[in-house]
Amino acid sequence: MPERGRGSVGTGLVEQRHNLPGQLSRFVDRDRELTGLRRLVLEQRLLTLVGTGGVGKTRLALRLAEAVRRQFPSGVWLVDLSLLQEPEMVARTIAQTLGIVEQGQADALDQLVAELGSQRVLVILDNCKNLVDAVAPLGERLLRSCPHLTLIATSRERLGVGGELVWRVEPMEVPASERRYDAEELAGIGAVELFLDRARRSSPEFTVDSENVQLVSELVRRLEGLPLGIELAAAWCGVLSPADLSDRLSNRFRILTSRDRTMPSRHRSLRAAIDSSYDFLRPEERFLFRRLGMFVGGWNLESMEAVCGLQPGEGFEPLARLVDRSLAAMQPSTAVPTRYRMLGSLREYAVEKLSEAGELDSARSAFCAYFLHLAETAQLHIYEPAGARWLSVLDAERDNWRSALEFAVVEDPGAAIRLAAALTPYWDFRGFYAEGRFRLSICVAAVAEPSRPLAQSLRGLGLMAWAQGDHPYATRQVRRALAVANRLGDAAAAALALQQLAQIRFAAGDLTTARARLDRAIELARNAASQDALGLCLFRLGLIEMAEGRWQEAEELLRESIRLGRAADDSERVAVGSTYLGRVYLETNRLEQADATLRESMRLWRPHGSPRQIARILESMAAVAAERGENVHAAWLAGATLGLLERAGVKVAPPIDRDMDSRVERALSAPGTSRPFAAGRLADIGAAMRYAMGEEEKQAPTAETAKPPSPFGAGLTKRQLAVARLVAQGLTNREIASRLYISDRTAEGHVEQVRNKLGFSSRAQVAAWAAQHLPPL
Incomplete structure (x- = not known):
């Protein structure tokens, strides 16, 4: 109870008093939020702090109240509503907390209004989540009747009162997944600072050093910046090492429980914090919340309606209520359509509830069906001029379709092989050859019945292996595709398989076999009236003519391939054909035509951003520059070519590339070309395209930073080398975990540490580096 004294109003409200509890632990971070809130609480009369359970609303409100206490001479009061169940008791609870003595049968709200009067008072209504319908009208009456009263409410949803200002309390800053940190940098991040402070309460010697810095970074990142989760995890540091704690986070609801006997019941476990929100949802909101747990990578309204079985517009109101109650969040982005997400802890809880409700199988089926439809639709349009938009769609949904594929390959292999076949162009465009090879190999192993998607997937598997330079494996898979096509009687599919076998032999320098296969493929394509297969075959035949020095024949075949591509609205066929037509112009000393054609090819390819194809254009442009004597320019473009191919893990080099290489090598032997070559090698695909088109003349990276890291200079441990x-080899985190007898989460942490130490941003870069620098076991 607050200290009693002579009241400022009536007989109850004490002078210059407060009941703010003393804090037993240090308040960490949130300085930026406090700066903004301190100003707002003096300007606004109703400030509501909303956020998910465990995000730190109460602690922030108390810190704010302490900071402005002197501005409220009649008192600052904390009213704890967390244990209150009866709405009619809200006014009485506030009055009792403020020390207002009840007067007979008087209405508690009327008495509150009379006692507060014109006093300048700040009242914190903490934990309104279960009593919003009662608190809202009460708060409005008090604010209208007491002109100098200020209210701070903490809740998981807005009160919905006129004049209310809502401040969404976000999770704390966590380490970025793509960044490497030293111990000092890491300790300066808010969530890490909180983790270290609380960890040292149970293990005073706990510290971050060079040995555990990346592990602690990953551990805190997985706690998602929720102060409750961070504090619950940190309390185990006297019992578990960071590595062991990280392993046990695979079941976060079991490990994230309080060891503090005085902790409020709602904060004794992460599960309890979420329970208290879920239990107060309406049935339709619970249904939607459970289904949204399927989305590993977030969702938009269309995907939500499809997976949740809702009519257009039907789910918007329940979704809005979930957002209001901090169980879902809108992703901050200018992207259209709007995307939403759930914290990982909420999503895992939702999936548990799906299972308990007996809805998990149906939800998974709907989830897989939607992303299969999305991928197959994208495949139909991905080669068109607007195909870049579909690549962006698949980028945004990457975690979702990966999840769908992993489920389908076990439960519905037929759907899995269709999904993998549909995703093959995406993996090729994005240069994700290691992932594509791994996922395609699993899917084709899961099916036995011949089908068109199986033939497509086998060709895709051959493409991934070919790009990686594994010609024997690529040949075996494409031969399997040809056998499936023949068994199905699909002449077009057989023609595509034969031209791909020709592509493999061409890359190996066996032009005779490549030509024979193309002759047969062209015959099949004409018989099947497949303009797509025919255009591809003519293109490959044009490359053979180039390799044999028959430039006129090559030019005619490439032009016909481009014509067929334009007729089919196939940007890829037009762009690739133009790349090699530009090379024909170069070889026949038509430099201006070569330059113009290569720029047109870049313009066509630029939205799609395929590393392999962009690299071929850059290589050709480098040769044109070398032929003109522009050695520095040629060196930069040559470096960019090498960098893109390395990061994508592409090792194939067709015979016709050798003439390009010889020109570039002459340029690189000139003085002053080593630095631009090194700088180009560091450029990402966007910077490389801008430079090639004359939009960017200088690069920030220097030659000194261009040397690829060695396994020793990178400081990788033996375990990290094994993971690399x-x-x-294309293994996922789950497969790595199985191979090394560690948990999935530990494997994920190791991969993250390898990427950070090497300074890479993708697994493809790790794969390319490991293949180049690490000897096989």
């Missing part, structure tokens, strides 16, 4: 080798 497995990444290079």
Whole structure:
């Protein structure tokens, strides 16, 4: 109870008093939020702090109240509503907290209004989540009747009162997944600072050093910036090492429980914090919340309606209520359509509830069906001029379709092989050859019945292996595709398989076999009236003519391939054909035409951003520059070519590339070309395209930073070297975990540490580096 004294109003409200509790632990971070809130609480009369359970609303409100206490001479009061169940008791609870003595049968709200009067008072209504319908009208009456009263409410949803200002309390800053940190940098991040402070309460010697810095970074990142989760995890540091704690986070609801006997019941476990929100949802909101747990990578309204079985517009109101109650969040982005997400802890809880409700199988089926439809639709349009938009769609949904594929390959292999076949162009465009090879190999192993998607997937598997330079494996898979096509009687599919076998032999320098296969493929394509297969075959035949020095024949075949591509609205066929037509112009000393054609090819390819194809254009442009004597320019473009191919893990080099290489090598032997070559090698695909088109003349990276890291200079441990080798083999985190007898989460942490130490941003870069620098086991 607050200290009693002579009241400022009536007989109850005490002078210059407060009941703010003393804090037993240090308040960490939130300085930026406090700066903004301190100003707002003096300007606004109703400030509501909303956020998910465990995000730190109460602690922030108390810190704010302490900071402005002197501005409220009649008192600052904390009213704890967390244990209150009866709405009619809200006014009485506030009055009792403020020390207002009840007067007979008087209405508690009327008495509150009379006692508060014109006093300048700040009242914190903490934990309104279960009593919003009662608190809202009460708060409005008090604010209208007491002109100098200020209210701070903490809740998981807005009160919905006129004049209310809502401040959404976000999770704390966590380490970025793509960044490497030293111990000092890491300790300066809010969530890490809180983790270290609380960890030292149970283990005073706990510290971050060079040995555990990346592990602690990953551990805190997985706690998602929720102060409750961070504090619950940190309390185990006297019992578990960071590595063991990280392993046990795979079941976060079991490990994230309080060891503090005085902790409020709602904060004694992460599950309890979420329970208290879920239990107060309406049935339709619970249904939607459970289904949204399927989305590993977030969702938009269309995907939500499809997966949740809702009519257009039907789910918007329940979704809005979930957002209001901090159980879902809108992703901050200018992207259209709007995307939403759930914290990982909420999503895992939702999936548990799906299972308990007996809805998990149906939800998974709907989830897989939607992303299969999305991928197959994208495949139909991905080669068109607007195909870049579909690549962006698949980028945004990457975690979702990966999840769908992993489920389908076990439960519905037929759907899995269709999904993998549909995703093959995406993996090729994005240069994700290691992932594509790994996922396609699993899917084709899961099916036995011949089908068109199986033939497509086998060709895709051959493409991934070919790009990685594994010609024997690529040949075996494409031969399997040809056998499936023949068994189905699908002449067009057989023609596509034969031209791909020709592509493999061409890359190996066997032009005779490549030509024979193309002759047969062209015959099949004409018989099947497949303009797509025919255009591809003519293109490959044009490359053979180039390799044999028959430039006129090559030009005619490439032009016909481009014509067929334009008729089919196939940007890829037009762009690739133009790349090699530009090379024909170069070889026949038509430099201006070569330059113009290569720029047109870049313009066509630019929205799609395929590393392999962009690299071929850059290589050709480098040769044109070398032929003109522009050695520095040629060196930069040559470096960019090498960098893109390395990061994508592409090792194939067709015979016709050798003439390009010889020109570039002459340029690189000139003085002053080593630095631009090194700088180009560091450029990402966007910077490389801008430079090639004359939009960017200088690069920030220097030659000194261009040297690829060695396994020793990178400081990889033996375990991390083993993980890097497995990444290079195309294994997922789950497969790595199985191979090394560690948990999935530990494997994920190791991959993250390898990427950070090497300074890479993708698994493909790790795979390319490992294949180049690490000897096989």
